[in-house]
Amino acid sequence: MRLLFILGEIGSGLRRNLSMVISVVLVTFVSLTFVGAAGMLQMQINQMKGYWYDKVQVAVFLCNDGSTAVGCASGPATKEQQANLQAMLESPAVKQYINDFQFESQAEAYTHFKEQFSNSPIVDSVSEDQLPASFRINMKNPEKYQIISETFSSQPGVETVSDQRQVLERIFSWMNGASVAAMGVAVVMIFCAVLLITTTIRLSAFSRRRETGIMRLVGASKTVIQLPFILEGVIAAVVGAVLASVTLWLMAHFWLNGDLSTQFLNTPFISSTQVLVIAPVLIALGAGLAGISSLLTLRRYLKV
Amino acid sequence: MIRFENVTKVYEQNARPALDSVSLEINRGEFTFLVGASGSGKSTFLRLILKEDKASSGSVYVAGQNVANISSWRVPKLRRGIGVVFQDFRLLPQKNVFANVAFAMQVIGKSRSIIRETVPEVLKTVGLEGKERRMPHELSGGEQQRVAIARAVVNRPGILLADEPTGNLDPITSMGIMGVLDKINQNGTTVVMATHDDDIVNEMRRRVVELKNGKVIRDEAKALYTSMIPVVGESRRLRDASGEELNRAQGAQL
Ligand SMILES: Nc1ncnc2c1ncn2[C@@H]1O[C@H](COP(=O)(O)OP(=O)(O)O)[C@@H](O)[C@H]1O
Ligand SMILES: [Mg+2]
Numbered sequence: 001m002r003l004l005f006i007l008g009e010i011g012s013g014l015r016r017n018l019s020m021v022i023s024v025v026l027v028t029f030v031s032l033t034f035v036g037a038a039g040m041l042q043m044q045i046n047q048m049k050g051y052w053y054d055k056v057q058v059a060v061f062l063c064n065d066g067s068t069a070v071g072c073a074s075g076p077a078t079k080e081q082q083a084n085l086q087a088m089l090e091s092p093a094v095k096q097y098i099n100d101f102q103f104e105s106q107a108e109a110y111t112h113f114k115e116q117f118s119n120s121p122i123v124d125s126v127s128e129d130q131l132p133a134s135f136r137i138n139m140k141n142p143e144k145y146q147i148i149s150e151t152f153s154s155q156p157g158v159e160t161v162s163d164q165r166q167v168l169e170r171i172f173s174w175m176n177g178a179s180v181a182a183m184g185v186a187v188v189m190i191f192c193a194v195l196l197i198t199t200t201i202r203l204s205a206f207s208r209r210r211e212t213g214i215m216r217l218v219g220a221s222k223t224v225i226q227l228p229f230i231l232e233g234v235i236a237a238v239v240g241a242v243l244a245s246v247t248l249w250l251m252a253h254f255w256l257n258g259d260l261s262t263q264f265l266n267t268p269f270i271s272s273t274q275v276l277v278i279a280p281v282l283i284a285l286g287a288g289l290a291g292i293s294s295l296l297t298l299r300r301y302l303k304v
Numbered sequence: 305m306i307r308f309e310n311v312t313k314v315y316e317q318n319a320r321p322a323l324d325s326v327s328l329e330i331n332r333g334e335f336t337f338l339v340g341a342s343g344s345g346k347s348t349f350l351r352l353i354l355k356e357d358k359a360s361s362g363s364v365y366v367a368g369q370n371v372a373n374i375s376s377w378r379v380p381k382l383r384r385g386i387g388v389v390f391q392d393f394r395l396l397p398q399k400n401v402f403a404n405v406a407f408a409m410q411v412i413g414k415s416r417s418i419i420r421e422t423v424p425e426v427l428k429t430v431g432l433e434g435k436e437r438r439m440p441h442e443l444s445g446g447e448q449q450r451v452a453i454a455r456a457v458v459n460r461p462g463i464l465l466a467d468e469p470t471g472n473l474d475p476i477t478s479m480g481i482m483g484v485l486d487k488i489n490q491n492g493t494t495v496v497m498a499t500h501d502d503d504i505v506n507e508m509r510r511r512v513v514e515l516k517n518g519k520v521i522r523d524e525a526k527a528l529y530t531s532m533i534p535v536v537g538e539s540r541r542l543r544d545a546s547g548e549e550l551n552r553a554q555g556a557q558l
Contacts, residue, residue: 002413210396211407217354218459219384220411222377 002224009211009228010235013204020200021236027196028240028290029247031189032282034182036248039278041179043270044256045172051268052168058145060085060152061132061159064106069159077133081157085135088151097147099138106133132159193240194293197233201297204229212302226302230294237290238283245279305463305494306330306353311362313348313518322348324518325362330496332462335489337505338498339529340515346498349515350465353496354386355379367462384412387456387464387493391471393448395440401427401451402436408455422458430454430484446477453484457493464488466497470504478504502529 014021062082063072082103088094089101104112109131137148145163153161205212215225253272261269306329313323323345330336338346351357352364355371364371367385374382395404402423409419427433430450440448449469456464466485470478482504489495499505505512505528512527513520522531 002410005410005413210394214394214396214407214455215411216380217383217388218408218411218455219380219382221380224411224413 006224006227006231010231013208013228013232014235016207017200017204017232020196020203021232024193024196024200024233024236024290025240025243027189027193028237028286029243031186031193032241032244032286033247034186034189035285036244036275036278036282037251038179038182038186039281040248040252040270040275041175041182043274043278045175045179047268047270047274048168049172058137058139058142058148058161058163058165060135060137060148060161062134063157063159064132065129067132067159071154071156071158074156077157081155082133085152085155085157088155089135089137094148094151097140097144099140101135101137104134104136106131109133190289193237194289197237197290197293198297200236201229201233201294202301204232205298205302216303226295226298229298229302230291233290233294234287237286241283241286242279244282244286245276248278249275251275305332305334305367306496307363307365308349308352309363309365311352311359311364313345313352313357314360321360321518323352323359323515326515326518326520327362328513328520328523330494332494333489333492335486335495335508335510336497337508337510337512338496338515339500339502339505339512341500344515345518346515347467348518350388350467350496350498353463353465354388355382380412384459385461385463387453387459387461389449389452389456389464389466389469391468393440393445393452393472395448395451395455397440399440400436401432401438401440401443404440404451405454405458408458412459414459423454426454426458429457429487431480444477445473446480449473449481450484453481453488457488461493463494463496466495466499468499468501469497470499470501475503479507482508505529 062077062085063069063074064076067076086103089098106128110126110128113126113131139145139148142163142165145165149161149163152158212225249272252270252275256269257272261267308326308328311323311326312321314321326345326349338349340346348357352359352371353366355364355374358372366382369382371382396407399407405423405426406419409422414422424433424436427436430453432447432450432454435443435447438447440451443451449472453464453466453469464485469485470481473481478501485495485497486508509526509528511525512522512529514522514531524531
């Protein structure tokens with residue numbers, strides 16, 4: 001009976017305050033979408049780190065026909081230069097820093113390139129000798145990149161030494177920045193959501209002060225009096241959270257794993273199922289925020 | 305049933321107390337009028353019984369229990385034992401008569417079958433048989449007050465507090481309401497009614513407690529609105545006027 005009664009009260013409260021309730025739904029929707037987007041970016045960063053960090057290496061690129069670097073003044077790297085570099089890599093001084101290394105010839109580089117950009121027209125405009133051969137070095141400790149770089153970049157026949165990890169770090173820091181920005185927007189939006197929930201509950205309590213006054217007088221418990229209001233806020237926020245989750249899922253499903261994954265074949269995107277991990281967090285966050293702000297509002301504006 | 309021991313209530317630090325060391329006992333089953341000019345502290349007296357307000361000093365006992373010792377989560381239980389009606393009825397305009405009365409039972413978790421059984425009985429007691437489906441705006445003032453009384457007593461409280469229940473009603477309708485309150489009192493409910501309607505008090509001949517500036521100045525059984533001991537020169541108009549006006553008028557007499 002009491003449950004039915006409370007449900008009825010919630011229903012009438014939601015109906016009576018429909019426009020406010022809709023705005024609470026929308027604001028929590030937007031704010032939690034930003035929270036979720038920030039979370040997704042972090043997940044994406046972790047995923048890429050996990051995927052790339054074992055694979056990325058320091059690459060010592062050898063001079064080819066088109067090289068313009070100082071060390072390449074004498075033209076493409078010769079067989080001797082290459083042998084010399086290999087000897088250096090095998091010398092104890094360098095060996096202590098690396099796990100292993102591989103030589104990637106121009107032909108292999110071309111094969112990899114074709115694989116990577118298989119569905120891009122760029123493949124047709126690049127020929128084998130435009131791509132440099134390279135030593136791919138797998139570091140014991142990627143932080144020691146500097147040592148390798150200093151040792152090899154001044155060697156004859158070396159065009160450049162590149163730390164692929166650094167390139168990735170740049171991407172990650174960019175993604176991290178985006179995630180922080182999303183979180184910043186989320187915080188502002190959550191603040192708006194809390195204010196809006198507070199106002200909505202206050203209005204709702206005001207518009208039903210007659211009922212609550214009578215409930216108080218006839219001895220209804222605090223729970224029976226307050227619960228409909230609190231649940232009103234919580235339900236609106238949960239609907240917003242569900243909308244946010246659905247939006248994020250759609251984004252992951254149709255954008256990350258649709259468009260983007262065909263454009264960036266080598267990038268490991270988070271799957272839409274992984275995004276579902278975020279959904280309960282968003283729902284709990286929405287419900288928690290709404291519950292707490294409703295409770296605090298009622299404590300001030302609804303005498304019991 | 306209700307006992308005040310030296311109860312003082314001060315709302316604002318510098319103002320005179322709304323109640324000033326009031327000591328009073330109201331027994332089970334009694335019908336008591338609380339009379340006095342507006343601002344004399346009648347509503348405050350009733351609010352203290354309900355624990356709507358806290359006494360500044362002294363103790364209020366309801367059914368043997370000091371209300372100051374009732375924890376906030378048990379206050380609803382206290383209030384279930386007390387029915388209240390007001391001058392302005394306080395009905396829910398979008399609920400019909402039946403639903404208004406049923407509301408008081410729903411919110412304390414009474415089952416649907418008990419509600420269906422009890423509400424018509426109570427509506428019969430207050431003389432509203434057959435008007436279950438009417439909306440409040442389709443009722444006269446007297447009928448609306450009867451709905452409010454039905455709602456106040458539907459959970460069978462031991463005490464009924466009425467704060468100027470006839471304040472908005474004409475004399476004949478008021479007498480009808482008094483009949484209902486009397487009937488409820490006959491059934492064993494302790495009734496405390498604040499009023500400044502002298503005709504009603506004179507008609508009923510019940511206990512009268514008179515407040516003036518927060519002090520009990522008279523407590524008489526089977527009494528009239530005004531004391532039997534006449535106050536020289538006090539006119540009917542002044543009795544109905546506010547306390548201050550009364551004071552000013554009395555000052556002018558001197
Ligand atoms: N909530 C309140 N805050 C401050 N003063 C109040 C409050 N309620 C009543 N008072 C004051 O207490 C006195 C008694 O008021 P009240 O009990 O309402 O008298 P009555 O019901 O007899 O008209 C009055 O002077 C009134 O102004
Ligand atoms: Mg009053």
